[in-house]
Each structure stands twice: as C-alpha cells, then as structure tokens.
Amino acid sequence: MSKEIAHPAQPVFDELLQHIQQARSKAFRQANTVLIDLYWRVGKTISEKVQTEVWGKGVVAELARYIARQAPDIRGFSDKNLWRMKQFYETYREDEKLATLWRELSWSHNRLIMTCKHPEERAFYLQLSVQEKWSVRALERQINTAQFERTLLEGPKLSPLLRVLHPDAMQVFKDNYILEFLGLPDMHSENDLQKALVQHMKQFILELGPDFIFMGEQYRLQVGNQDFYLDLLFYHRGLSALVAFELKIGKFSPKHLGQLNFYLEALDRDVKKPHENPSIGVLLCRDKDEEVVEYALSRNLSPALIAQYQLQLPDKKIIQAKLHEWMQQLPDMNTTQNNNA
DSSP: OOOOOOOTTHHHHHHHHHHHHHHHHHHHHHHHHHHHHHHHHHHHHHHHHHHHSOOOHHHHHHHHHHHHHHOTTOOSOOHHHHHHHHHHHHHHTTOGGGHHHHTTSOHHHHHHHHTOSSHHHHHHHHHHHHHHTOOHHHHHHHHHTTHHHHHHHOOOEEOHHHHHHOTTHHHHOOSEEEOGGGOOOSSOOHHHHHHHHHHTHHHHHHHHOTTEEEEEEEEEEEETTEEEEEEEEEEETTTTEEEEEEEEEEEOOTHHHHHHHHHHHHHHHHTSOTTSOOOEEEEEEEEOOHHHHHHHHHTOOSSEEEEEEESSOOOHHHHHHHHHHHHHHHHHHHHHHHHHO
16 A cells, blocks of 8 residues: 655645634634624623512513524524523623633533532632533533532542542542443443443543543552453542542442552552652442441541442432532531631
C-alpha cells in the first residue's frame, strides 16, 4: 500500500480547519447564551405579570398559542415551557452569582438542575457541569446517584499518612462508589469486576471524579525475579500522584492492606517520576465494617484508603432524609460551639 504524500499546503489547511472549528464552537456558545438570556427575560416578564396583573394558566396558554400563530417556525414556547421559564427566573433571581454558571449551560442542563430542591445542591451541580463539561446524560446520572448528598455525608476513610501527604484527598476520593452501569450480577468474580470496569472506563472515570487518567489494567510490577500485577492503575493530575486500585468482591479484611502497601512501595521505587508525589492506594471492596476499617488504617504507614462499591443506584429518598437530619443538627452544633467560646 502506497503511503499518502502530505500536501505542501497541509500546515495551512490544518490552521484554517482549527480556526473554523474554534469559530463554530464560539458561535454555538454565544447562541446558547443568547437563548438562555431570552428564557430568563421571558420568565421574568411572566413572573412579574403573574404577581401584579393576575396572569394565570389561561393567559400563559393564550401567549403560547399567540406565538405559535404569529411565528409557526419558532419552537420551544409551549405553555409548559413558558411556565418552566418562569420557574427558571424565580429559582435564580435571588442569587446573581450563579448567573455566570447557568448562562454557560444548555436549557436541558438547566431544566435538570432546577429539579434540585436546595440552593446549595443547584450550585453544586451548576459548578461541576461547567467545570467538567458534563453532558446532559452525565448530569442526570450524577443527580440520580445523589452525588451532592453523598459528597456531604460520606467522607472517605483515609490513612493518617494520606491525610498528611495529600491534604486535598478528602475532596478527591469517595467512601462509596456507585457502579450500576456495569450491569454485573450480584454474584461475580474479581476478574468480572475488573473487565467490566475496563469496558466501561468512561463511566467509571466519571464516577471517580475529575483529573483521573487511566494508565492500565493488570499493571505489571517486577520485584526481584517475580512479577506482580496491580488490578488498575490511574494517575491523578491534581494530586500529581499515581493511584493504584485493588479490587475485592468480598468484605474488607486487614490482610488486604499488606498487598496494597507492597504495590505502593513498588510503584514509588520503580514507576513514580522524581517530580511526582507518593503513590496512593485505594482498596475497593464490596463491603466493609467501619470499625475494622478504622482500626486497620490508624497505624497503616502507607497513603491508602478503603472504599466500598455498590452495583445498584442508591435510594435517594433515604440519602436525602439523612442529609436533612444532618443539616438540622448544624444549628445545634453551632450553638454549642458559640456557648463554649
């Protein structure tokens, strides 16, 4: 097969194509911003009219029919959508700081986030949607898995050394990872789990969080004359560290940490680059006893953590109830602190 010869003007072609792609992307963002601003203005007008001139469902429905008659080529202004625009305005009118975020997202993103009850929850998903460039489907999954509630309620179980070497680890790792996208049966092997994670790596990285880069499965570590194989190896850009994942389909046992610590030592000696931070180990188990975890990690001399995975979506109502109970306790905690001051 003959090798294709590059055209002499190829560099210019590439430059022009890049300009075209950048202009198209910029035009799309600007068009989206204009559209979102329009929905805000329409929602503001309807909200004010409802409050001051007794506009109701009949008037808004009449407005929708008027738009359809006068401009049949314009879509998206049904009475249902007009009420959503009113809700959009009323949701964010008291918090102008969030405007820079919701103006960057599509109407579909904003409609999803508006279903969240608490302002803090909406701000959480707005910020991450913009920062991580989540698709609508990815955002919907994050909401369905109660990512906001889990972030507040479930702090990861870290070893003392991990807290010292990587102070930001609390914001990076989770105590519980939701892997419903794997489609695994309740009875599965560690090999099944590993293969499924690799096959669904895009979704797994989304669940892990930002800055994770996959480096390999069954990563070979040679120590002496023996070969050892690490289940999954990642690199985290924010922490500037290798992250080793060891998978266990059963309940956590303290003996699991010995194997993980050995892998971390091998990574630091033979794989880690001089400018990188010490490697981190994640023991991902199907189940764990919190007291056993605490005992096992208290004197562990490696930067490691123990997390749990589950194969079904969590019951969001139960998690929300726990969060509500937790938030109700905050004033009492603050009062106690003030009285002790």
